[in-house]
Amino acid sequence: MTATPHIAEAQPPAFPHRHLLAIEGLSAAEITRVLDLADNYVEQNRQPNKKGDLLRGRTIVNLFFENSTRTRTSFELAAKRMGADVINMSVASSSVKKGETLIDTAMTLNAMHLDVLVVRHPESGAPKLLSEKVNCAVINAGDGQHEHPTQGLLDALTIRRRVGRLQGLTVTICGDILHSRVARSNIHLLNIMGAHVRVVAPPTLLPSAIERLGVEVHHSMKTGLADADIVMMLRLQSERMQGQYVPSIREYFHFFGLDYEKLKVAKPHALIMHPGPMNRGVEIDSEVADDINRSVILDQVELGVAVRMACLDLLTAQRRSEAAR
Amino acid sequence: MTRRTAYVNARLLDPASGLDARGGLLVEGSKIADFGPGLFNGGVPPDVEVVDLNGQCLAPGLVDMRVSVGEPGEEHKETILTASKAAAAGGVTAMVALPNTEPVIDDVAGLEFIARRAREVKLVKVFAYAAVTQGLKGSELTEIGLLAEAGAVAFTDGIQAVADPLTMRRALSYAKTFDRLIIQHPEEPRLASGVMNAGEIATRLGLSGITAAAEVIMIERDLRLVELTGGRLHIAHVSTAMGVDVIRQAKKRGIKVTCDTAPAYFALTEMDVGDYRTFAKVSPPLRTEMDRRAIVQGLADGTIDAIASDHIPQDQDSKRVPFAQAAFGIIGLETLLPLTLELMHKGEISLMRALACLTCQPAGILGLPLGRLAKGAAADLVVFDPDRLWKIDVDAFLSKSKNSPFDGRPATGIATRTVVDGRTVFWRGM
Numbered sequence: 001m002t003a004t005p006h007i008a009e010a011q012p013p014a015f016p017h018r019h020l021l022a023i024e025g026l027s028a029a030e031i032t033r034v035l036d037l038a039d040n041y042v043e044q045n046r047q048p049n050k051k052g053d054l055l056r057g058r059t060i061v062n063l064f065f066e067n068s069t070r071t072r073t074s075f076e077l078a079a080k081r082m083g084a085d086v087i088n089m090s091v092a093s094s095s096v097k098k099g100e101t102l103i104d105t106a107m108t109l110n111a112m113h114l115d116v117l118v119v120r121h122p123e124s125g126a127p128k129l130l131s132e133k134v135n136c137a138v139i140n141a142g143d144g145q146h147e148h149p150t151q152g153l154l155d156a157l158t159i160r161r162r163v164g165r166l167q168g169l170t171v172t173i174c175g176d177i178l179h180s181r182v183a184r185s186n187i188h189l190l191n192i193m194g195a196h197v198r199v200v201a202p203p204t205l206l207p208s209a210i211e212r213l214g215v216e217v218h219h220s221m222k223t224g225l226a227d228a229d230i231v232m233m234l235r236l237q238s239e240r241m242q243g244q245y246v247p248s249i250r251e252y253f254h255f256f257g258l259d260y261e262k263l264k265v266a267k268p269h270a271l272i273m274h275p276g277p278m279n280r281g282v283e284i285d286s287e288v289a290d291d292i293n294r295s296v297i298l299d300q301v302e303l304g305v306a307v308r309m310a311c312l313d314l315l316t317a318q319r320r321s322e323a324a325r
Numbered sequence: 326m327t328r329r330t331a332y333v334n335a336r337l338l339d340p341a342s343g344l345d346a347r348g349g350l351l352v353e354g355s356k357i358a359d360f361g362p363g364l365f366n367g368g369v370p371p372d373v374e375v376v377d378l379n380g381q382c383l384a385p386g387l388v389d390m391r392v393s394v395g396e397p398g399e400e401h402k403e404t405i406l407t408a409s410k411a412a413a414a415g416g417v418t419a420m421v422a423l424p425n426t427e428p429v430i431d432d433v434a435g436l437e438f439i440a441r442r443a444r445e446v447k448l449v450k451v452f453a454y455a456a457v458t459q460g461l462k463g464s465e466l467t468e469i470g471l472l473a474e475a476g477a478v479a480f481t482d483g484i485q486a487v488a489d490p491l492t493m494r495r496a497l498s499y500a501k502t503f504d505r506l507i508i509q510h511p512e513e514p515r516l517a518s519g520v521m522n523a524g525e526i527a528t529r530l531g532l533s534g535i536t537a538a539a540e541v542i543m544i545e546r547d548l549r550l551v552e553l554t555g556g557r558l559h560i561a562h563v564s565t566a567m568g569v570d571v572i573r574q575a576k577k578r579g580i581k582v583t584c585d586t587a588p589a590y591f592a593l594t595e596m597d598v599g600d601y602r603t604f605a606k607v608s609p610p611l612r613t614e615m616d617r618r619a620i621v622q623g624l625a626d627g628t629i630d631a632i633a634s635d636h637i638p639q640d641q642d643s644k645r646v647p648f649a650q651a652a653f654g655i656i657g658l659e660t661l662l663p664l665t666l667e668l669m670h671k672g673e674i675s676l677m678r679a680l681a682c683l684t685c686q687p688a689g690i691l692g693l694p695l696g697r698l699a700k701g702a703a704a705d706l707v708v709f710d711p712d713r714l715w716k717i718d719v720d721a722f723l724s725k726s727k728n729s730p731f732d733g734r735p736a737t738g739i740a741t742r743t744v745v746d747g748r749t750v751f752w753r754g755m
Contacts, residue, residue: 102646123647123648124530124532143531145531181531207528207534209528
C-alpha cells in the first residue's frame with residue numbers, strides 16, 4: 001500500500017500547489033514526486049483488490065464541458081480506487097447550456113463542499129478561472145489549446161518506466177501542435193526534465209513562436225525523427241483536414257503519417273506514443289500503432305489511472321493532514 | 326449680467342500656439358474673454374469670481390475622439406450620464422461617441438437621440454460618429470450626406486473594420502463630396518480572428534493569436550485607396566511598429582492621413598495578459614514591447630497625431646468568463662490624462678506634445694473648433710496638477726463599468742477641475 005506523503009511541519013511540502021492547472025511552472029523535483037508516487041499506485045492497481053481508502057469520505061467532481069470518455073473514466077477510476085465519492089457532470093446534462101455561467105457553476109459546486117474538482121473545458125484558461133472561485137483543489141483535465149497536465153505526466157511516467165529516465169532523450173512530437181494541449185504539456189514537462197524536444201508539422205499546424213518554448217522545429221519527418229528515442233503522435237481532427245490546415249487526409253498521411261518507412265530513421269527501439277483516440281490511417285499506420293514491441297499506447301492508458309491517483313493524493317495531502325490533526 | 330470668472334496663478338498651456346507661461350485667464354459667460362501672462366497684473370476687477378490655481382496647469386479641455394457611451398442599447402454598461410461624469414473627472418470636455426450601439430447609429434434619428442441625451446445630461450460636449458455602412462454590415466453605405474448635415478462629425482464602423490475594399494473605396498470617394506473623414510479600425514478581419522497578440526505568450530496560453538500583419542495589411546490597403554480616391558482617412562488605435570512605420574512613410578510621401586493610438590498601446594504589452602487577465606483583452610490586442618516603443622516613438626516624432634481613450638465599457642458578465650469568450654475593451658476616460666502624462670514624466674514626450682495629442686490635434690482632425698486657448702473660443706478647460714502622486718483606483722471611478730487593467734497602478738498627474746462652456750462640471754479636492 002502507498003505511504004501517504006505526510007508533511008513534516010518544518011519542511012516545505014513536496015508538492016506546494018493547491019491546484020494542478022499546468023505543467024508550466026512545476027519544478028523537476030515536483031514532477032519527480034508525482035511520478036514516484038504514481039509508480040506506487042501502479043503496483044496497487046495491479047493487485048486483485050485495487051481499492052484503497054485514502055480518500056474515503058472525500059467528494060470529487062468530474063466537470064466535463066467537452067466529451068471525453070477516456071480521460072473522464074481514468075479520473076473516475078482513480079478516485080474510486082482511492083475510496084472517494086465521485087460525481088460526473090457533463091455539459092449536456094448540466095445547466096451550463098441554459099445560460100448559467102462558468103462562475104455560477106463554480107459557486108454552486110463550491111457550496112457542495114467538494115474536495116477536488118476535475119475540469120475539462122474547450123476554452124483555454126477556464127480551469128484557472130474556476131480555481132479562483134472555489135475552495136477545493138482544481139485539476140485541469142484539458143483546457144482548450146492550453147494544457148493537459150495529467151496527460152503530460154502519464155506520458156512521462158510511461159517513458160520513465162520503459163526507458164528508465166527522461167534526461168537526455170530525444171522526443172519528437174508530430175502532428176497538430178497548433179491545437180494540441182497535450183503537445184504543450186509535454187513540451188514543458190520534457191524540457192523541465194532535461195529531454196530534447198522536437199516538433200514535426202507543416203507550418204499551418206504550428207503555433208507562432210513555438211521555438212520559444214524550447215523545441216527544435218522540423219517540417220519533415222525524415223529530419224524530425226532522425227535518431228529519436230520517443231515518437232509522440234498527435235490526433236488530427238477530421239474537420240481540420242479538409243483544406244483548412246492541410247489539403248487532404250491523403251496528403252497529410254503521405255508526408256506526416258507515421259509508418260514503418262518513416263520510422264526507419266529513428267532509433268531502432270524508439271517507442272511510439274499517442275494520447276488517443278487514434279485516427280488510424282491519418283496520423284498513424286495501424287501496423288505501427290498495434291506493434292507490441294514499439295507502441296506503448298496501452299501502457300499510457302494504464303499509467304494514466306496511476307498518475308491521476310498520485311495527483312489526487314498530493315492535492316488532498318494538505319486537507320488530509322489538517323483533518324487528522 | 327454675464328458671469329465672469331478669473332483663473333489666477335495658472336500655468337497657461339496652449340499646445341496650438343505653444344504658449345507655456347504663468348498667468349491668468351478670464352472667462353465671461355461661456356467664452357474665454359482674455360488670457361495671458363500679465364492679465365491680472367493690475368488686480369482682478371471686483372465683480373469677478375476668482376479661482377486661484379496655485380500654479381497648477383490650465384489647458385484646453387481634452388478632446389477624446391473614441392468613446393463608447395453605452396447608449397442606446399447597452400445602458401447596463403454605460404450611459405451618456407455616467408460617461409459624461411467619467412469624462413469630466415478625466416478632464417475631457419468633448420468626446421465623440423462610437424456608432425456601435427443597439428440600434429446602430431446609422432440614421433439621423435440615432436444622431437438626434439445622442440444629441441438630445443447629451444443636452445439633457447449637459448456635462449461635457451458629446452459628439453457622434455455615424456456608421457459608414459448600414460447596420461455596420463460592411464456592404465451598403467449610410468446616408469453620409471444627410472448624416473453629415475445632421476451633425477455626424479465623421480464616419481466609422483467603429484470597433485470593426487470596413488473590410489470590403491470596394492465598400493471602403495466608395496466610402497472614401499463619396500464622403501469627399503461632404504468633406505467628411507472616414508475613420509478605420511485597421512484590422513483585416515480574416516487575419517484577426519484571434520483573441521490576443523500572436524506570439525510566444527499566446528502560444529503558451531493556448532490562445533489564438535492576431536498577427537501584427539492583420540493591422541499593417543489593412544493600413545496599406547487603405548492608404549492605396551486614399552491615393553486612388555483622394556478621400557480623407559484617419560486610422561484609429563494604431564498598435565504595431567509596422568503600422569507606425571507605414572504611416573510614417575505615407576506621410577513622407579505626402580499622403581493625407583492621420584492616426585491615433587490609445588494609452589493601452591503605450592502603457593501595456595501582451596505580457597499584461599499574464600494568466601488570462603480578461604481586463605487586458607482589447608481590440609486591437611496589446612502587442613510586444615518592441616511595438617510599444619514604436620508607438621511611443623510615433624507619438625514623439627508626430628507620426629501619431631492624437632491619443633484617444635478608446636473607452637469601451639464592459640460589465641462583469643462580459644469579462645468574468647474564459648479569456649476567449651470575454652468581450653474586448655478597456656475603460657479609459659479617467660486614465661487618459663494620467664497615462665499620457667506618464668510618458669512626459671518618463672521623458673518620452675514633452676508636456677506640450679502630450680497635450681497637443683489630447684486637445685488641438687484631435688479637434689483639428691475632426692474639424693471641431695475646440696482644443697485651444699483663444700479669445701472668444703468656448704471656455705472648455707482643464708486644470709491639472711501634473712505632479713500629484715496617486716494610485717489608480719477603479720472603484721472610485723465614475724464610469725459605470727470597471728474594466729480597467731490599470732487598477733492599482735501608481736500615477737502622477739491628475740485633473741482637478743473641468744470647465745465646459747465656462748461652467749465647472751467637475752472639481753477635485755486636494
